[in-house]
Amino acid sequence: MPVKLGKTVATLEGLCAVEEAEPLLAWLREHPRGKVNLARLAHPHTAVLQVLMALRPPVSAPPRDPALAAWLLPALGAGRAEGG
Amino acid sequence: MNALLEQFIAESRELLEAASGRFLELERSPDDPELVNELFRAMHTIKGNSGLFDVPALTRTVHAAEDVLVAVREGALRLGPEHVDLLLDAMDQVSAWLDELERDGRLGEGADAAGEALAGRLRALLGGGEAAAPAPPEEDAPAEAGAAEGPGAALPPDWAVALPGEARAAALEAAGGTAVAVEYTPDENCFFAGDDPLQTARSAPGLVWLGVEPREPWPEDPEAFDPYRCVLRFRLLCAAEPGAVREHFQYAGEEAAVHAFDPVWLAVPGGEPQGGELWAEVAEDLRRALAAGDADALRARAEAALEAQGGEGWEPDCLRWIARLAGREGEAARARLALLVEALARGELPGEAEETPAAAPAGEASAGGPAAEGPDGGEGAAGDDGGPALDATARELLASQRDMLRTPCAAEVWDGRLASARAVCLRVAGERPELAEAFDRARAERDAQPAIEAIETLLAGEGAEAPAAEAVAEAAAAGAEAAAGGAPAAAAPQPPPAPSAAPAPAGGAPATPPAPGRGGDGAERPRIRTLKVDLERIDALMDLVGELVVAKNALPYLARRAEDVHGARELAREIKAQHAVIHRVTEALQAAVMQVRMIPLSHVFQRFPRLVRDLSRRLGKPIRLVVEGEEAEADKNVVEDLAEPLVHLLRNACDHRIEPPDEREAAGKPREGTVRLRAVAHDDHVVIEVSDDGRGMDPAVIRRKAYEKGVIGEQELESLDDQAALQLIFAPGFSTAERVSDVSGRGVGMDAVRAMVRRVGGEVRVHSVPGAGTTVRLVLPLSVAVSQVMIVEAGGQHFGVPVEAIRETVRVPAADIHRVKDREAVVLRDRLVPVHRLHRLLGLEEGERPEEEALLVVRVDGETAALVVDRFHEGVDVIQKPLEGVMAHFTIYAGTALLGDGRVLLVLNLRELLRCP
């Protein structure tokens, strides 16, 4: 499962497909202080990306792929500071 | 129709004609930059010219074609046959409009809609994104942007210029001559179609930078957010060929706006200005390196300065961009570098300063163009202190000098530029000592600053005195210019303007009469070296030459009469001597006029590539036309009469002789057939060959067919050699076509071709190798205007025989003419030559047979024959005219010619004549 929804952290790994958007959104709505771990994320579907951008959860770990981090972190705006 | 419109039509037609040939070449070699450039220039010129008239549909169409060519030039578009079809359609439409313009003086009613549609189809070639024209740069007045979206209006979109410096630097570094900016706004429902726009964006070729943002604010309440409605917008910078990027986004259609542009436009410094004196010094240092054209030094100095001064801020960013741009190829990069160095010196980008009224950029005021409406008479500021006042034009010109002097330039033009600015300023502002002094100082110090300051002072002083008037002038500047009425009487250097000197923009020609004083200067007018002369005038000249030839031919008659009737031998001799002189001069005159009438064969040839291309597509056979020697010249009449037979020959080659591709392949030939059109000019004739690498012709088949159709008899069926058999295809009623197609119609007879060629005095032969191809060879005279005939007499009448057919004239004893069966023959130079009696051929009365027969030995179609006549007369030059009316049916006559004594001479067509039994 590319999206693992924990108690405080949602971990996104590999390719996150369009079906992941809904559960991730639901999880973020239920966990307003929840964080996301993007370390092993390869590619989020646009719908998943939208969820992240709309709800702006803090990033606990940025993507290890520098090309992905280069545009994803600025897109997530505020999430960047905390994710460091 | 006025002369300007006439000129526009003529020039456009010329350009269009050349262009359609070039488009076909372009289809073959889409990567030939010279072709693209030439075509671009042709469209550009027509577009520019058309702006002078009220023909928006035409302008719009050529503009769209021009944009397509720009895309081709930038590598954003590769032309395929469909594209060329469309471009050719557009050219045809423009041609049709030109016809309408010529006929009615304006475009027809449907023109706008047709233009709209064509331009739309052309622009559709550019892909959806291109439809949104690049935003005009901020510093440009709106009127200008509207009036002239130049061909290379290839600017990055505003958002690209506003990107973080590192992103732009990366794009600049990674991109060659072209960078591509894409703004991709996927459809809201795209997820339901299975799309992942992010995936599309991330996989774009040459992606340098990617930005994602919502196109509407996120809802405050997370519950209101719908994750399956796509509300993102992607922005990309790619260092890749525009074509590749467009292809990548082709399924996105209008959702992706793709802009190709020169990456140097990304070099815009950002940050807070530091200020301080030292930047001007650094700039001066850089300016010298720039002027010297030393890219390495420029980069080194910029980097050194950056290291020394370091830090953040606008000026260091300027230096970073200079270092990045240094050594980059291209005119745009050099201009950008100059701009940045200048910006560093001034503490701002030159464009930014122009927002203040005093420094309004010159020239913009005139951008409107004739079609623009605007207040016509913004009054210049009148000086009220006695000094010459400056009108709006003067102010603009002064501002231009200032802007020019501020712009860095190469060292070798520096002096000249300053001198020219001095000349302009003094002309425009009058002899102001302080201005002249400032320029002298600038020259002495090798620094334009004093001159720039003097101009500023002048502009500021004037502006301060009459701010309101200037505001009016500036306001008018958007579309019009404070012009004609602008110079007050006090302005010494400018005489009052001529009233009503303005032509009506739509009507075209400036209708102003020549100003007085011009006539007296004739001696000073420069020589005109080439003339464009109406063909009618040349034809008239030719007719006069013809009359002169006829008049000259009268002199020998006169001489004979002087001698025979009046017994004035001496007079007769003098007349003959004069005749010789006039004859020589007339010949030279003829040659000269004929030279003028010579036009290159390209006039006819240039339409053939299109013909063959259309045939090729219609027949479904790939065929390549190779044209050689189209620069060879021949008389205009010959060239024009050549068009029709050549069309037939090319059609026959494509339709009947080039095999279908599969058949060719099976025969071990390339699938694409080749048809070659080749011209070679000789002294007095030109040879034109139409050859193909098709299936060739089988002499045996032709022989049999000719026999079946009754073209030849049994005897010839046996005796004709292969080459002679091939020539049978030109016989009337013969056609090897096995099927009738819409291309060649009823197998348009080669006999028609031969007839047309012979009409201009030419000959045609065919050569063919079965399986390897066929060559049809046309030999044509360079001129049909004047021909030489020999006058012969038979049955008391005179006839002309073209001298080129005459081998010799001999007299033989009547007994030497033998009768062989029902024919006569004579042995000449050990050869048996058939003898024909002209009286009999023409049905004339035959007189008593003399003891000695006069024989005219002629050679026609390679056959020698002897014609028995009563008497030979002199040879004369005649202008031969074709037979008209009922006479035209008598093919035994080639035409008529007027003789010096007023008689009309019938010129024999030996070929037809000798065919008669």
Next chain:
Amino acid sequence: MARIMIVDDAVTVRMYHRELVEALGHQVVEAENGIEALEKALGADWDLFLVDINMPKMDGYRLVREMRAGEELRAVPVVMVSTEAKPGDREQAWAAGANHYLVKPVRPETLQAVVRAIAGEAGA
């Protein structure tokens, strides 16, 4: 009367400009490109050049640079008259040494005002 060179590869444009300039009583010489302009210009006095930018063989920018860098024509005023109006064009014209920049199609009164300001008007 002034002598004015009109350099443009479009015959129609040359004709249009010629008529406007001649209406002011000036003498006009035409050239199709930069090379022809230089050939025709040398050895005579000139008051003004009206120069197109996009031309075959030698374009307007180069023509002006050649004029400014040479001896004879260095101080002759040059007005660029071009269809191009993209940013950077003006800068290029300034860098080459052009004294003014007009955009085609030029309103008749605009062209005449500029010509009148620089070269005056004859016979008035």
